[in-house]
Amino acid sequence: MSTMAMSLSSLVLLLAVPAFLIFFLCRAIYLLFFHPLSAIPGPWYAAISSLWITSHILRLEQCKTIHALFQKYGPIVRIAPNKVVFCDLGAMKSVYSTWKFDKSDYYKSLLTNDNDHAMTTLPHAQHSIRRKAYASHYAPSNLAKLQPEISQVTGQMVDTLHGLSTRTPVETLSLFRHLALDIIVSSSYGFRLGAIRKWAVEAEDSLTTAIADFPKRGILRSSVPTWAWNLVCKIPNARLRLLCDSDKIMAEFVSTRVYEMRAQLNAIKAPVPTPSIIAPAPQPHFLSALSSLSRSSSRSSSPSPSCSSEDSSFLDDGDKSYMLPRLLAFKYPNGEAMPENHVISECMGHMVAGTDTMSLSLSYFLWELTRRQDIMRKLQREIDAVMPDPKAIPSIRELNGMEYLNAFIKEGLRLYGAVPSLLERVVPETGSLKYGAGVEDFVLLGYALPPGTIVSTQAWSMHRDPTVFPSPETFLPERWLPSYATSKEQSDADVERLACMASHMMPFGTGSRICGGMNLAHLILRNVLVAVLRNFDVEAAPGTDEKSMDIRDSFVMFPASMECKLIFHSRDSALP
Numbered sequence: 181m182s183t184m185a186m187s188l189s190s191l192v193l194l195l196a197v198p199a200f201l202i203f204f205l206c207r208a209i210y211l212l213f214f215h216p217l218s219a220i221p222g223p224w225y226a227a228i229s230s231l232w233i234t235s236h237i238l239r240l241e242q243c244k245t246i247h248a249l250f251q252k253y254g255p256i257v258r259i260a261p262n263k264v265v266f267c268d269l270g271a272m273k274s275v276y277s278t279w280k281f282d283k284s285d286y287y288k289s290l291l292t293n294d295n296d297h298a299m300t301t302l303p304h305a306q307h308s309i310r311r312k313a314y315a316s317h318y319a320p321s322n323l324a325k326l327q328p329e330i331s332q333v334t335g336q337m338v339d340t341l342h343g344l345s346t347r348t349p350v351e352t353l354s355l356f357r358h359l360a361l362d363i364i365v366s367s368s369y370g371f372r373l374g375a376i377r378k379w380a381v382e383a384e385d386s387l388t389t390a391i392a393d394f395p396k397r398g399i400l401r402s403s404v405p406t407w408a409w410n411l412v413c414k415i416p417n418a419r420l421r422l423l424c425d426s427d428k429i430m431a432e433f434v435s436t437r438v439y440e441m442r443a444q445l446n447a448i449k450a451p452v453p454t455p456s457i458i459a460p461a462p463q464p465h466f467l468s469a470l471s472s473l474s475r476s477s478s479r480s481s482s483p484s485p486s487c488s489s490e491d492s493s494f495l496d497d498g499d500k501s502y503m504l505p506r507l508l509a510f511k512y513p514n515g516e517a518m519p520e521n522h523v524i525s526e527c528m529g530h531m532v533a534g535t536d537t538m539s540l541s542l543s544y545f546l547w548e549l550t551r552r553q554d555i556m557r558k559l560q561r562e563i564d565a566v567m568p569d570p571k572a573i574p575s576i577r578e579l580n581g582m583e584y585l586n587a588f589i590k591e592g593l594r595l596y597g598a599v600p601s602l603l604e605r606v607v608p609e610t611g612s613l614k615y616g617a618g619v620e621d622f623v624l625l626g627y628a629l630p631p632g633t634i635v636s637t638q639a640w641s642m643h644r645d646p647t648v649f650p651s652p653e654t655f656l657p658e659r660w661l662p663s664y665a666t667s668k669e670q671s672d673a674d675v676e677r678l679a680c681m682a683s684h685m686m687p688f689g690t691g692s693r694i695c696g697g698m699n700l701a702h703l704i705l706r707n708v709l710v711a712v713l714r715n716f717d718v719e720a721a722p723g724t725d726e727k728s729m730d731i732r733d734s735f736v737m738f739p740a741s742m743e744c745k746l747i748f749h750s751r752d753s754a755l756p
């Protein structure tokens with residue numbers, strides 16, 4: 181009996197193995213030669229399985245791998261059975277701006293507290309409602325009101341750096357993460373977190389740690405089964421607990437702000453005077469030096485666009501206008517208020533989206549300057565001229581008018597934009613969009629893509645197109661400056677060249693899903709760069725070099741060593 185059973189199971193095995201091999205072979209032949217995407221160039225092994233691209237994602241080198249594919253195969257490449265990438269301006273506009281395809285499931289890995297926020301809301305239609313809830317917060321006119329707070333926090337950071345003993349290496353990813361979080365928290369909730377102050381005394385700020393942990397938690401959480409995750413979180417190790425709880429820590433922080441804000445709003449409705457939720461903070465010299473400038477800029481700015489709020493009067497706290505009350509006052513099209521868990525996840529999404537992106541960009545920008553003293557000196561000459569007092573950051577208008585600084589930031593975002601990765605979208609079902617009279621299929625660079633195909637491009641490659649950016653790997657702010665040509669032909673060519681470069685730039689994404697905090701990001705970059713370079717010369721600390729700063733990517737980019745240590749030398753004595 182047992183001999184019979186054994187021979188039966190060997191027979192099943194004998195048949196199963198070839199059956200599986202035949203199935204795999206037939207599938208591979210179909211994917212390679214008969215699949216609707218089979219005509220698209222690319223490595224044959226990528227066409228038959230996702231394993232190849234997944235191995236590069238796991239090695240944290242997707243951007244460079246995809247870029248090499250464009251160099252080998254041209255502007256459209258098949259990187260997996262169902263995935264197509266492209267590097268072409270027309271295609272970029274078509275996917276992200278004209279047809280506004282929905283995002284792919286990839287974005288669900290960025291959920292906060294298991295809830296959607298604007299970045300993870302996949303369908304275009306739902307997203308545009310969500311975006312309305314917060315968009316006016318980041319309007320330039322509203323940000324102008326928040327400039328004094330941004331300058332103040334930046335000033336605290338500069339004071340802290342001045343207080344360090346000479347030649348102390350500073351890990352700038354951590355420094356700028358604390359700074360960015362202070363700014364985002366203050367501009368979103370009107371709450372002084374004091375992360376920079378804690379950083380200065382080396383005290384841990386659990387919210388900053390939670391935000392730094394968030395991506396690691398996401399990767400770990402999605403790569404192990406729930407039971408294993410629960411087990412990991414039971415290990416009695418304080419650091420591990422913090423990592424496991426990062427979502428919870430963020431959610432609790434935001435819930436408390438919601439609770440406080442509601443209390444304040446209710447108090448405003450009932451005419452009982454209440455103190456502002458902003459903890460009274462000392463008036464640092466930075467703020468006092470700036471307040472008159474910033475007040476005049478906020479007064480002259482146009483009123484912030486209204487959100488669909490019935491109670492917009494409470495949006496202002498004195499001169500300022502925060503994001504949280506906008507979300508609490510927002511009504512969905514059916515007239516219902518945004519549920520509290522949506523408000524919380526939206527706020528968490530912005531903290532996560534804005535913190536590491538800022539710290540990475542600023543760290544790479546400064547690291548580049550340590551290698552390019554010529555650029556640092558040019559920037560300092562321009563900054564010194566508009567910022568005679570090293571403690572008074574110029575007005576937004578003056579910052580925006582700094583030609584070389586602007587060119588430097590554009591070039592920085594070109595090579596060191598914190599999100600250089602594929603921004604995946606999905607070709608919709610046939611018939612849900614009409615591509616033209618009688619045109620059912622979506623055609624990209626001459627290839628018809630069936631519904632469900634995942635299409636994307638990456639800033640890494642769009643920003644390194646040698647036909648648009650000559651010597652693309654060279655950091656050259658001058659490429660963004662007009663040549664001040666005297667002849668009409670030359671100046672027309674100049675305008676065309678600059679416009680062509682600008683149209684290829686997508687450090688903040690592009691189209692309807694472009695970074696919601698882009699204006700705030702620009703403001704922070706300008707504030708921090710002028711404050712740091714007016715006050716310090718920057719040098720790379722021993723060990724911070726090409727190798728340690730080599731770029732890795734996992735949606736955001738980061739240095740191979742996961743740190744960036746720089747030394748800030750005070751310029752006090754050297755100044756005229």
Ligand code: HEM
Pocket residue numbers: 298299300307311364529530531533534535537538541597598599603687688689690693694695696697698700701
């Ligand atoms: C240099 C800094 C930054 C870079 C490079 C950057 C880049 C990006 C990119 C590439 C996207 C995604 C586009 C897509 O998936 O198609 C994005 C989305 C987003 N970012 Fe940023 N970002 C930065 C700073 C910020 C800041 C400071 C905030 C706010 C505090 C912010 C808030 C957001 C939000 C809310 C979204 C989702 C937008 C939506 O779908 O409505 N970002 N960002």
